Structures are given as C-alpha cells and as structure tokens.
Amino acid sequence: MTAAPPRPQTLGEKLPQALRETIIAALIAAGLAFPIIALGAEPDINNQLALQTRWSWVFTTILLAAGARFLAFTLETMRSRFVAAAGLLCAAFGLGTWYFAGVADPLLIGGTIVAGAAAIALGYFIDGDADVAPKKRTTVSAQDDTSTALAFIGIGVLVAFPLVMLFAFGEAGSLKWINNYGVQILIFVMLGWGLNIVIGLAGLLDLGYVAFYAVGAYTYALLATHFQLSFWICLPLAGIMAAFWGVLLGFPVLRLRGDYLAIVTLAFGEIIHLVLLNWVELTNGEAGILSIPRITFFGIPFTAEENGFAATFWLEFSPIHRTIFLFYLILALALVTNFATLRLRRLPIGRAWEALREDEIACRSLGINTTNTKLTAFALGAMFGGFAGSFFAVRQGFVNPNSFTFMESVWILAIVVLGGMGSQIGVALAAIVMVGGTELLRELDFLKQLFGPEFNPVQYRMLIFGLAMVLMMIWRPRGFIATRTPSIFLKKRKAVAADLVGEGHG
Amino acid sequence: MIFDALFGARFLFKQERALGMEFFAQQMINGITLGSIYGLIAIGYTMVFGIIGMVNFAHGDVFMVSAFIALLLFLALTSVIGITWLVLAFIIVLLLAMFFTSVWSWTIERLAYRPLRGSFRLAPMISAIGMSIFLANFVQAVQGPRNKPIPPMFNETIAVTSGGAFDVTLAWKQIVIIAVTIILLTVFWYIVQKTPLGRAQRACEQDRKMAALLGIDVNRTISITFIMGAALAAVAGTLYLIQFGNVNFADGFIPGVKAFTAAVLGGIGSIPGAVIGGLLIGMIEVLWSAYVSSDYKNVAAFAILIVVLIFMPQGLLGKPEIEKV
Numbered sequence: 001m002t003a004a005p006p007r008p009q010t011l012g013e014k015l016p017q018a019l020r021e022t023i024i025a026a027l028i029a030a031g032l033a034f035p036i037i038a039l040g041a042e043p044d045i046n047n048q049l050a051l052q053t054r055w056s057w058v059f060t061t062i063l064l065a066a067g068a069r070f071l072a073f074t075l076e077t078m079r080s081r082f083v084a085a086a087g088l089l090c091a092a093f094g095l096g097t098w099y100f101a102g103v104a105d106p107l108l109i110g111g112t113i114v115a116g117a118a119a120i121a122l123g124y125f126i127d128g129d130a131d132v133a134p135k136k137r138t139t140v141s142a143q144d145d146t147s148t149a150l151a152f153i154g155i156g157v158l159v160a161f162p163l164v165m166l167f168a169f170g171e172a173g174s175l176k177w178i179n180n181y182g183v184q185i186l187i188f189v190m191l192g193w194g195l196n197i198v199i200g201l202a203g204l205l206d207l208g209y210v211a212f213y214a215v216g217a218y219t220y221a222l223l224a225t226h227f228q229l230s231f232w233i234c235l236p237l238a239g240i241m242a243a244f245w246g247v248l249l250g251f252p253v254l255r256l257r258g259d260y261l262a263i264v265t266l267a268f269g270e271i272i273h274l275v276l277l278n279w280v281e282l283t284n285g286e287a288g289i290l291s292i293p294r295i296t297f298f299g300i301p302f303t304a305e306e307n308g309f310a311a312t313f314w315l316e317f318s319p320i321h322r323t324i325f326l327f328y329l330i331l332a333l334a335l336v337t338n339f340a341t342l343r344l345r346r347l348p349i350g351r352a353w354e355a356l357r358e359d360e361i362a363c364r365s366l367g368i369n370t371t372n373t374k375l376t377a378f379a380l381g382a383m384f385g386g387f388a389g390s391f392f393a394v395r396q397g398f399v400n401p402n403s404f405t406f407m408e409s410v411w412i413l414a415i416v417v418l419g420g421m422g423s424q425i426g427v428a429l430a431a432i433v434m435v436g437g438t439e440l441l442r443e444l445d446f447l448k449q450l451f452g453p454e455f456n457p458v459q460y461r462m463l464i465f466g467l468a469m470v471l472m473m474i475w476r477p478r479g480f481i482a483t484r485t486p487s488i489f490l491k492k493r494k495a496v497a498a499d500l501v502g503e504g505h506g
Numbered sequence: 507m508i509f510d511a512l513f514g515a516r517f518l519f520k521q522e523r524a525l526g527m528e529f530f531a532q533q534m535i536n537g538i539t540l541g542s543i544y545g546l547i548a549i550g551y552t553m554v555f556g557i558i559g560m561v562n563f564a565h566g567d568v569f570m571v572s573a574f575i576a577l578l579l580f581l582a583l584t585s586v587i588g589i590t591w592l593v594l595a596f597i598i599v600l601l602l603a604m605f606f607t608s609v610w611s612w613t614i615e616r617l618a619y620r621p622l623r624g625s626f627r628l629a630p631m632i633s634a635i636g637m638s639i640f641l642a643n644f645v646q647a648v649q650g651p652r653n654k655p656i657p658p659m660f661n662e663t664i665a666v667t668s669g670g671a672f673d674v675t676l677a678w679k680q681i682v683i684i685a686v687t688i689i690l691l692t693v694f695w696y697i698v699q700k701t702p703l704g705r706a707q708r709a710c711e712q713d714r715k716m717a718a719l720l721g722i723d724v725n726r727t728i729s730i731t732f733i734m735g736a737a738l739a740a741v742a743g744t745l746y747l748i749q750f751g752n753v754n755f756a757d758g759f760i761p762g763v764k765a766f767t768a769a770v771l772g773g774i775g776s777i778p779g780a781v782i783g784g785l786l787i788g789m790i791e792v793l794w795s796a797y798v799s800s801d802y803k804n805v806a807a808f809a810i811l812i813v814v815l816i817f818m819p820q821g822l823l824g825k826p827e828i829e830k831v
Contacts, residue, residue, distance in 0.1 A: 031609040035602075036571065037648050039578040049654060051581045057648075205628060252816045259561045259631060263766065264815050267808040270763070274808075278801040406759070410635055417632050463643035469636025470618045477622065477629040 022070045029065030033058045087119025158331055162324045171320045182327050185435045190334040192415040192427040194384030200422030202377035203357030205262040208269025209412050212242040212382035214404035216389020221289040221399045231394050242386025243379040250378035269409055276401040288400025295394045326395050337384045353377055418472050420479030429480050528672035533796045539680045541788020542687035546742035547765035548780035550735025556711045556775035557731050563634035566762015567641035568736050572607040572743030573753040592659055600744050604737040611736030646755040655752040683745045690741055767811040773824020
C-alpha cells in the first residue's frame with residue numbers, strides 16, 4: 001500500500017544506491033545459503049550423518065544473487081538500459097568463462113570484464129539526470145477476430161503431425177515424437193480445457209481436479225478388468241462417473257469462496273488419492289491395476305494376428321499404428337472438449353458461468369440459480385477430466401495412485417493459469433510450452449558438457465517449474481493470452497483487456 | 507470379487523480399545539505433543555491470512571526447510587564445534603534456526619509475494635504454490651532425496667503410572683516440546699498484544715489502507731509478520747526433528763496442510779484459535795491412528811478440514827465474514 005521509495009534521479013544517487021542494493025542482496029544470499037547450501041549431510045556406513053562443507057556453492061550463490069540484483073536495479077532505473085544490459089552480458093561472459101574454463105585466455109577474460117564494466121559505467125554516465133517515464137497501460141484494445149482461421153490451421157497441423165513425423169523419422173524414430181510429445185501434450189491440453197470450464201469460465205478455483213482424472217482412469221480400469229467392457233462403452237461411463245463425483249464435491253462446497261474453495265478441493269483430491277492408495281481390496285493399493293485391456297480400432301485389436309488391425313487393412317504390422325490411433329483419439333477427445341466449451345459459452349448456462357465469475361451477488365440478484373450454475377460447471381469440468389482419465393488408463397495399460405497426486409493438479413492448474421484463464425488457445429499454448437518444455441529437458445545434452453556428466457536436467461524440472469510459476473505470476477499474472485473475447489457483443493467483436501476481466505470470487 | 511471389496515468391512519476397530527484409560531491417557535500425551543507442533547505452524551498461516559488474506563502455501567515448506575537447517579546446525583555444533591551438553595546445543599540450534607528460517611521467509615515474501623500485492627486475487631496463491639514446489643525441490647537438489655536421521659535425544663522417559671494394564675510414560679522430548687511451545691507462545695502473545703509492533707500488526711489486519719494513512723509502514727509490518735510466522739515454524743521444525751528423529755524434503759506438504767486445517771478449525775485470523783486447532787488436530791490424528799486405522803489418519807485430517815469449512819467456516823474462534831456489496 002505504501003509508495004515505493006523514490007527512484008534515484010542523478011548519477012550521484014544512482015551508483016551508490018546500486019552498489020548498496022547489490023551488497024544487501026549479497027548479504028541476504030549469504031544468509032540464505034549458509035546452513036542449507038554450505039553444509040551437506042550424507043549418511044555414512046554406520047547410518048550416522050557426516051557433515052560436508054561446500055563453500056564454493058555458497059560463493060557462487062552469493063555472486064549470482066549480487067549480479068542479479070545489480071542487473072535488476074540497473075534495468076529498472078536506467079534509460080540507457082540496453083547499453084547496461086550489453087555491458088552486464090559482457091562481464092557475465094568474462095566471469096563465466098573464468099569460472100568454468102579455468103585456464104582460458106586471460107586477455108579475453110580480462111578484456112570482457114573490463115569492457116563490460118566500462119559499458120555499465122558508460123550507461124550510468126549517459127543516463128545522467130534523466131528520469132524514467134512510468135509505463136503506460138492500455139485498458140482496451142480492439143482487434144480483429146482472426147482466431148477462426150488460426151484454429152483451422154492449428155487443427156490441420158495436428159492432423160498431419162503423426163504422419164509427417166512418421167515420414168520424417170521412420171517408425172522407430174517417430175514413436176518418441178508422437179507419444180511423448182503429441183499424446184502427452186494433448187492429454188494435458190484436454191485436462192486444461194476441462195479445468196478451464198471450472199476456473200476460467202465459472203471462476204471456481206479447483207485444486208483437486210486430478211481426482212476426476214483418477215476417477216475416470218480407475219472406472220475404466222476396473223470395468224475393463226472385472227467385466228471385460230470395451231473402451232467405447234467405458235468412456236461414457238467414466239465421464240458419467242466423474243461428473244457424478246463432481247456433483248458430489250460440488251454440493252458441499254457451494255457456499256465456499258476463493259481460497260477456502262481451493263483448499264477444500266485440494267483436500268478432496270488428496271482424499272481420493274489416499275483412498276486409492278489404502279483401499280487395497282478394490283484398487284490393489286500402490287501396485288495399481290495391471291494389464292488393463294489395450295485400445296482396439298473399434299473392436300479390431302492392434303496385434304500381429306490374423307484378425308488384427310494390420311492384417312485387416314493389408315498393412316505390415318507395426319506397434320506405431322496403435323500410437324497413431326491413440327494420438328487421433330486424444331485429438332478428437334480434446335477437440336470435442338473445446339467444441340463443447342465454445343458452444344456452452346453461448347448457451348444461457350455458459351453466460352451464467354461467466355456472470356458468476358464476474359459477480360456472484362449480482363448474479364443472485366438477477367435470479368440466476370447459482371447452485372445449478374456451479375454444479376453444472378463442476379460436473380462438466382469433471383466429466384472431461386473423466387474422459388481424459390479413461391484415455392490415460394487405456395494408453396498406459398496400468399494405473400496406480402502415483403499418477404494422481406497433488407502435483408498433477410498443480411500442473412493442470414498451472415497450464416490454465418499460465419495460458420490465461422478462460423482462453424482456449426492460451427491453455428493449449430501453455431500445455432505445449434510446459435509439457436513440451438519438460439520433455440525437451442531430456443534432450444539438453446550440452447548442459448552435461450557444461451556442468452559435468454552427472455548433471456541431469458530432468459532432475460531439476462520441478463525446480464524450474466516452481467520457479468517459472470512464481471516468475472510468470474510476477475511478469476504476466478494474467479497468462480499468455482490476457483485478453484478475452486466476449487461471447488456476446490454489440491456490432492463489432494472487441495477483445496477485452498486483462499484489466500477489465502473479473503477473476504471470479506470462487 | 508469387486509462386491510466383496512466394496513462391502514467388506516474396512517474400518518475394523520483395533521484391539522487396543524480394550525486397554526482402557528491408561529492407553530487413552532498415553533494417546534492424549536502423544537496428541538498434545540504433536541498438536542503443539544501443528545499449532546506453532548498454524549500461527550504462521552493464520553497471521554499471514556489475517557494480514558494479507560492469502561493462504562501462504564509455501565509455509566509448510568518453510569517449516570521443512572527449517573527442520574533441515576536445524577539438522578545441519580545440530581550436526582555442525584556437535585561434530586565440528588564439539589558441544590557435548592545437549593541442552594546448550596538445543597538452545598543454540600533453536601535460536602539460529604529461527605534466524606535463518608526468518609531470512610528465508612523474508613526473502614520469499616519480498617521476491618514472490620510483495621510484487622503481486624494489488625495484482626489479481628489468484629496471483630499470490632499461485633505464486634505461493636510455485637514457491638512451495640521450488641522449496642521442496644531445491645532442498646532435494648542440495649541435500650539429496652534420502653531421509654536424514656539424527657541420533658535420538660531427550661529420549662529418557664518418566665513413568666507416570668505403572669502397574670496398571672498399560673504403563674503411561676512421558677518422554678523428556680515430549681516435555682521439551684510442550685515447554686518450548688508454551689514459552690514461545692507466551693513471548694509471542696506478549697509481542698502481539700503489548701508492543702507497538704503488535705499494535706501495528708493488528709491495525710494492518712483490521713484495515714490496511716487506514717493503517718497506512720496513519721503512518722504505519724504496511725510493507726514492513728507484513729514482512730515482520732512473515733518473519734514471526736517463520737520463526738515459529740522454525741521452532742516447530744526443530745521440535746519435529748527431535749520428536750521424529752528424521753526429516754525428508756517432502757515432509758513439508760502434509761504437516762503444512764494439517765496445520766492449515768488447524769488454523770481453519772480454530773478460526774482463521776485468530777491466534778489462540780490456531781493453537782487450539784493445532785492441539786485438536788494433533789489429538790484427533792493420534793486417537794484416530796490408535797483406535798481406528800493409521801492408514802487413514804491423513805484422510806481424517808482432510809475430512810475434518812472439509813467438514814469444518816462447510817459447516818463452520820468461521821471456525822471455533824474466528825469472526826464471521828460479512829459479505830458486502
């Protein structure tokens with residue numbers, strides 16, 4: 001609430017303050033790093049913890065923190081920030097080479113450090129007495145609706161994706177791309193779109209969405225293993241089951257709002273997880289349900305036998321057929337989710353959702369039945385989660401409770417929030433960036449050369465994920481696509497800027 | 507087969523029911539010990555919620571970080587500096603852990619929450635979830651994924667009753683935990699109720715804008731609230747380490763949610779409520795695992811959370827929230 005301290009104006013004020021901030025940052029970094037980074041404890045042969053010290057790590061942390069603070073301060077206050085940024089890059093390059101390479105050319109290192117320092121000094125000098133103009137914000141931006149054309153191009157690309165991959169990488173090489181990237185991303189796109197109904201449209205913050213995913217997966221797994229029902233019968237049943245659980249969760253939480261709602265849904269998700277883990281008679285506990293029947297091409301199994309898919313269609317047998325079919329299946333399911341959401345938004349119920357998000361009290365005053373509105377949002381969101389869950393079960397061939405932890409909920413939530421709540425295309429983009437990004441971490445072999453052969457970037461994916469969530473909230477709290485397209489409009493469709501969109505009160 | 511599973515009796519009561527009053531008394535002692543730890547963490551949740559109205563999701567992980575700090579400091583004191591008197595080592599570890607955990611919490615508030623003040627409603631909460639994930643994985647990265655055991659301390663027991671069906675005992679560590687909790691809560695209560703700082707905090711809690719107009723540095727007050735919450739979480743972390751003897755990077759989540767449940771049960775925003783809620787949750791958890799099923803003790807805690815929020819959202823001591831247009 002209180003105003004930030006006044007920005008330093010002149011060179012004489014700026015440089016000392018920059019240095020002071022840098023030193024404070026270094027001291028705090030030292031305080032943060034001291035016990036938990038400087039000391040390590042590993043059990044020895046007698047299972048007694050032995051202490052190790054790692055002062056070089058502390059030194060690096062302090063340097064990084066000081067550098068980051070100096071950079072942030074410089075970029076914040078200077079008009080000639082590009083000069084300063086170039087200088088800092090130069091200096092960082094010099095220091096980095098020195099740190100990692102050890103015996104590189106001293107002239108190069110010294111030169112870059114001096115050049116960097118000179119550039120920063122120059123930046124401060126040029127800046128002189130200039131003051132920094134505050135950023136202007138636009139509240140409404142009008143834009144033409146080009147999303148329909150983009151959507152068709154997107155669908156075209158997705159339909160062609162597995163075939164292109166197949167031609168480009170061959171049967172063995174394309175498996176990774178179609179399965180790890182294609183199918184995995186599309187599952188999360190579908191889950192994101194499903195959750196988007198609850199969060200983005202109705203404004204109800206749901207932290208336990210994975211529960212419905214789990215219900216869908218276990219419904220298919222149990223029905224298929226005990227009653228030999230086919231996937232196509234189980235799919236609607238799984239959706240109905242998940243929707244039923246959505247209503248069950250929805251009823252008690254109708255009165256709750258905001259953070260309370262988030263916590264209750266979190267608790268609900270955890271209860272489902274713990275029940276799956278502990279109800280061994282039904283769910284086989286931690287071991288999970290194995291050998292779930294695999295997907296069939298509308299009754300024709302993907303096997304090498306006489307009645308298999310390959311033989312029926314005069315193809316040579318290949319396991320890639322099943323993966324490609326799974327890809328098209330999840331693509332279809334995701335598109336159905338999207339289509340249903342877009343249509344629902346135009347129905348009275350969809351408008352009621354968005355009205356509920358904007359202002360619940362006004363909604364109630366205007367005679368909207370908030371109970372039904374919330375329950376349908378929960379039920380429909382849960383239903384799509386259930387569909388995705390049964391797809392997950394048929395794709396994996398086994399399910400166990402570890403696939404349905406709180407972290408999964410956070411992933412889906414992060415996709416919806418980072419994409420921009422309520423924006424279908426934003427959610428899809430966020431799913432591609434986040435799921436694809438973590439998959440890409442597996443491929444970053446050059447980092448191994450930089451940090452040594454034991455460095456494994458996949459190990460740090462959750463660390464990066466957590467940090468990215470924080471940074472994203474600071475940088476763009478409204479997500480990638482912050483504007484909203486209204487479903488009803490006068491004369492011309494205009495995008496609504498983020499500042500004007502209500503975020504819902506749960 | 508599936509029907510057997512569905513209708514088979516799941517919650518078979520355990521045999522211990524027959525053990526009578528002594529067994530119950532022992533469980534109450536254990537419950538109060540555990541509840542003290544939950545209560546200390548819950549204060550951090552309740553104060554932050556009271557002052558800026560956000561659920562500080564990362565608080566459970568701050569607690570976990572503090573347990574790690576206490577473990578490392580304890581090892582450093584005993585093996586490097588060579589302090590052999592356990593009581594002295596314990597006091598030094600407690601104070602240092604409070605300090606270093608406060609630095610962590612202050613930094614988290616400064617970097618992850620303060621820039622979001624005035625942003626849209628979900629932003630701080632999502633940032634806090636991100637911070638929670640970051641902290642757990644950061645500790646995993648720097649300290650390794652394995653459980654860290656420490657040698658047991660304050661393990662001698664005093665027999666309270668003997669000769670009956672069941673001997674009730676009180677371990678020294680339980681006495682330490684309860685005593686430290688009582689002392690710190692008294693100090694803390696004094697700070698909040700009797701000092702200018704506490705007055706500023708209560709003023710910010712009632713009306714931040716008005717407090718700022720009257721010359722209270724709101725940002726500073728919020729920072730101090732985070733620091734106090736973290737200091738109490740550090741006490742809880744140190745006591746947790748003594749009670750359970752080991753700590754793991756993933757240990758922040760479940761105690762965090764239970765402490766939040768305690769805060770909600772006691773009435774969020776109310777500090778005595780957080781302590782009472784903590785004690786209740788601790789006792790319910792211990793009694794549930796003793797008499798019903800230890801597999802489902804976490805389900806019990808989550809179920810209490812849901813039931814309380816639905817039927818008594820203002821908690822035991824909280825003020826009802828009035829919705830204004």
